[in-house]
Amino acid sequence: xxxxxxxxxxxxxxxxxxxxxxxxxxxxxxxxxxxxxxxxxxxxxxxxxxxxxxxxxxxxxxxxxxxxxxxxxxxxxxxxxxxxxxxxxxxxxxxxxxxxxxxxxxxxxxxxxxxxxxxxxxxxxxxxxxxxxxxxxxxxxxxxxxxxxxxxxxxxxxxx
Numbered sequence: 836x837x838x839x840x841x842x843x844x845x846x847x848x849x850x851x852x853x854x855x856x857x858x859x860x861x862x863x864x865x866x867x868x869x870x871x872x873x874x875x876x877x878x879x880x881x882x883x884x885x886x887x888x889x890x891x892x893x894x895x896x897x898x899x900x901x902x903x904x905x906x907x908x909x910x911x912x913x914x915x916x917x918x919x920x921x922x923x924x925x926x927x928x929x930x931x932x933x934x935x936x937x938x939x940x941x942x943x944x945x946x947x948x949x950x951x952x953x954x955x956x957x958x959x960x961x962x963x964x965x966x967x968x969x970x971x972x973x974x975x976x977x978x979x980x981x982x983x984x985x986x987x988x989x990x991x992x993x994x995x
Contacts, residue, residue, distance in 0.1 A: 928979040955995035
């Protein structure tokens with residue numbers, strides 16, 4: 836394997852010789868997600884589906900859940916490869932993946948719930964940020980990037 840960093844969206848699964856065994860990746864639970872989580876409210880829409888704030892029925896912990904329609908997934912192996920990368924990361928400024936459920940028509944990706952929204956929305960709301968706030972944001976961002984780069988992972992899709 837080369838010493839070149841892996842991008843979350845450019846993992847070695849692109850090789851025609853490599854066969855991906857999904858059972859070696861993120862543990863996908865083939866059970867009803869509504870037995871484990873209750874939807875609280877919709878948070879937004881993404882390129883792969885809708886995101887909801889949910890509560891774990893057993894622990895009462897708040898989480899976020901992305902609901903992905905299987906018909907919208909053109910490359911299932913790529914989705915699972917990216918989830919596997921996320922599963923391996925453990926950093927305070929990187930979203931934590933908890934579990935994935937699969938039902939007949941949907942995947943349910945359960946992650947850490949992060950309050951506060953996107954940085955870009957905050958910028959639009961406040962118009963300006965203090966130098967101290969920007970320094971704090973950049974420290975968090977660069978810390979997360981350094982952590983990923985130490986593990987030969989490149990993000991390639993950073994957004995505010």
